[in-house]
Amino acid sequence: METQLSMLVLEVRDLEASVAFYRDLGLEVPDPQPGRPLVIHRMGSGVSLLLTTSFAATYDPAWTRPAGGYQQLLEFYVGDDASVDRRWADLVAAGHPGRMPPTQTAGPYAAMVDDPDGNVVLLTSDEGARVDGAAPGTS
Template sequence: MTPRFAVIGLVASDLAASLAFYRRLGLDFPAGSETQPHVEAALPGGTTLALDTEDTVRSFHPGRRLPAGGGGRVSLAFRCDSPAAVDAVYEDLVGAGHHGELKPWDAFWGMRYAVVHDPDGNGVDLFAPLPGAGE
């Protein structure tokens, strides 16, 4: 049997802040997830985004060293409905206090693109094809 990619796992230093961030992007985590050690949201296409607290990870892997000062090693990408939606989602997240890494711009590869950071410093790309760019 061939392994099948199924889960993206992130370690959250502040689970409530991470949940609020990803809920703003439309992910559906169960009510009360803020008090859980591990939570999951189903993603389109059958994959799952899983968030674990640092304490949860340490409980089964006490020797694991988590990067100081947050993430930056993982990047997730969210497709928006239109180039204008990239701008709107970026402004919503930055307006809510999240770090805007790259303001929306028309990328040379034919997409409107922007990058924000989640509460742990992981890059979250926002993109949509530009009109006439094809797919």
């Protein structure tokens, strides 16, 4: 059996703020249920994004929230270069910190923005990150 990434868990400080950010990003994240400190959104790729305020602290007594910097990038394929431009502009206009404006990198055309917890979200037009089964160069 092939080992596969099935879920990305993000420890967040404010569940409602994180839900709003990922909705602004374009994900159809459901409303949190009363009394549950988490929300799960399953993406078309099959990978789930779980936002929680307490999983690590509950099950790992040695866990501490990182104080600064970032250790990972969450890459989201958003379409063509113009889609990267629009999505970045919309997120920054909504008050989310822009880390890198849309730029042709040594690889894909990309932009970076911080989510409410300082996780860096990479917006890209990299066809290699597309998982919906469409052939590169098609919509």
